Amino acid sequence: MNTDLKELNPDRPNIITTEIDAISFYRKMDAKATIEEMIEGKYVIVEEFYSNGLDLLVELRRTLLETYSDSSFQGQRDYRAAFRKASHRLLIKVEHNVLAVKKCPDIGWLKQLYPDVSDFYISYPEVQGMNSSWQWYEKGLKVKTLNLSLHPYYGTYFPTRFDHIVLFDKWLTTYKGSKKKAVDIGVGCGVLSFQLVRKGFKNIFASDTNKNAIIGVAKELNRLDFNKKIDLSHGDLFDTYEDKADLIVFNPPWLLAKHELEEGIDRAMYYEDGLFDRFFEEAKKHLAEDGKLVLIFSNLAQVVDRNAAHPIKDELENNSRFKLETFLQSDVKGLSQRTRRSSQRSNEKVELWVLTAKE
Ligand SMILES: C[S@@+](CC[C@H](N)C(=O)[O-])C[C@H]1O[C@@H](n2cnc3c(N)ncnc32)[C@H](O)[C@@H]1O
Known part of the structure; x- marks a missing residue:
């Protein structure tokens, strides 16, 4: 790891460190009246x-749904925006890096992500997100093809189903080329890079635009003793890479963003135009x-909208950079972070495209 990476600070939820003008909410108080004030x-x-x-x-959900009863796409979007705005005014106090309320979860991120401050207020929905993330981090994510558990860092994409990993593993088993150098674009929690190590690749360059992904994989490299095999880089696509690789792998975001992309995990699911x-130009x-x-x-974008673009098919049809060597496809079995909102998942398939350069 280079020195720049050692200096990376993780993205973390905003906190309030000053005293604030707020209502204290106790069990016996009138929830509806409190919510009205919060919405105000x-x-x-x-x-x-x-x-x-x-x-x-x-109570907030119930109250807002009385106002936002329109079930159209725009109506639901407005409701979600209103919920998000109001719910982030619900705060919880942290003292000595633990939640200052009874019967609360133990969330290690409150210490790990805030080494510089011990007492603060943080929004309740952020705490809920941290709680879920901490449980995955502590418990670990079992990856059968690797025969080990991964510990995804806060704010990092990790797979909640494994069809694409099984497909990549299957293809790697048949791979007969050189294993000197590989590149993994968008390393996430490291799963594809670790598969490459397990299949005998000697050196892997792995990048991600998400700082937390890089920080998390750096910790995993120490734990798994893979430090000598994987060079991490926080940056866009090939970033500082100057070499040529025998294998380049990218599990990109699958959906074209219709909103302004945020930094961090948003870019695991949505890609911007271009x-x-x-990627193909640099590859x-x-x-x-x-x-x-x-x-x-995946065909997820087409499952949602039949006319949606497929950037890999478009590349093969419209450009002369690459040609198709192998195409593998498999049904999707479980629930994924990327498809949770879709009810048409039954037609979803995960795809593996192997391309080679055109002369
Ligand atoms: C769907 S996730 C895949 C993560 C992991 N490789 C896996 O298979 O589970 C896509 C990853 O690509 C990263 N990413 C998105 N755009 C990128 C870019 N321009 N350069 C590098 N990484 C990018 C995201 O931050 C995210 O970690």
Whole structure:
């Protein structure tokens, strides 16, 4: 790891470190009246029990749905925006890096992500997100093809189903080319890079635009003793890579963003216009003569909208950079972070595209 990476500070939820003008909420208080004030713009602090915050969020949902009853796409979007805005005014106090209420979860991120401050207020929904993330981090994510558990860092994409990993593993088993150098674009929690190590690749360059992904994989490299095999880089696509690789793999975001992309985990699911063109252009420069370019993708965008673009098919049809060598496809079995909102998942398939350079 280079010195720049040692200096990376993780992205973390905003906190309030000053005293604030807020209502303290206790169990016996009138939840509906408190919610009205919160919607008006007042901060509310959850006191006494952690579950008091959950009760308030239930009441907030109920109250907002009375106003936002329109079930159209735009109506639901407005409701979600209003919920997000108001719910972030619900705060919880942290003292000595632990939640200052009874019967609360133990969330190690409150210490790990805030080594510089011990007492603060943080929004309740952020705490809920941290709690879920901490449980995955502590428990670990079992990856059968690797025969080990990964510990995804806060704010990092990790797979909640494994069809694409099984597909990549299957293809790697048949791979007969050189295993000197590989590149993993968008390393996430490291799973594809670790598969490459397990299949005998000697050196892997792995990048990600998400700082937390890089910080998390750096910790995993120490734990798994893979430090000598994987060079991490926080940056866009091939970033500082100057070499040519025998194999380049990218499991990119699968959906074209219709909103302004945020930094961090948003970019695991959504891509901005132009990402694939830039990727293919750079991949062409960094692929060794007999190298393989592997993309893990899905028909998810087409499942949602039949006319949606497919950036890999578009590349093959419209440009002269690459040709198709192998195409593998498999049904999707479980629930994924990327598809949770879709009810048409039954037709979803995960795809593995292997391309080689055109002369
Ligand atoms: C779907 S996730 C895949 C993560 C991991 N490789 C896996 O298979 O589970 C896509 C990853 O690509 C990263 N990413 C998105 N755009 C990128 C870019 N321009 N350069 C590098 N990484 C990028 C995201 O931050 C995210 O970690």
